[in-house]
Amino acid sequence: MLDFLKFHHIGFATDNLDEAKSFFVKLGYTPGEDTFVPSQKVTVCFLNKGGQPQIELITSAGTDSPVDTILRKAGPGPYHLCFSAPDINAAIKSLKNEKFIILNKPVLSNAIDDNNIIFAYKKSYGLIEIVEIKDK
Secondary structure (H helix, E strand, O other): OOOOOEEEEEEEEOOOHHHHHHHHHHOOOEEOOOEEEOOOOEEEEEEEOOOOOOEEEEEEOOOOOHHHHHHHHHOOEEEEEEEEEOOHHHHHHHHHHOOOEEOOOOEEEHHHOOEEEEEEEEOOOEEEEEEEOOOO
16 A cells, blocks of 8 residues: 555656746746755756645756656656655555566655655656655
């Protein structure tokens, strides 16, 4: 079962962060600060709008960023859903039981309060991100 996962955000790849941010501002979203994430070689910006899903805009910060491949193959747009889990290792085990391929070892993300993240893929579902957010 994966019912312990909680929705966190929608990841949206863009080749123009300012233009994408401007579009979401017109929809009533409020942007946060741009953050460079060295582990992923991307710059991200989270946007919020009360009662709506959080959006993470992601753009490449170099030529060998994973988001470059996404943009080349599919162009700008949503490409992953992120869920939070209180224990990243338990989440990995559960995802493996559901036949997801774990794409990376847990790595700290300075864009999400220095919490561990992983990406996982399943052909019938696509790409998901898990962020470890401990229950308080």
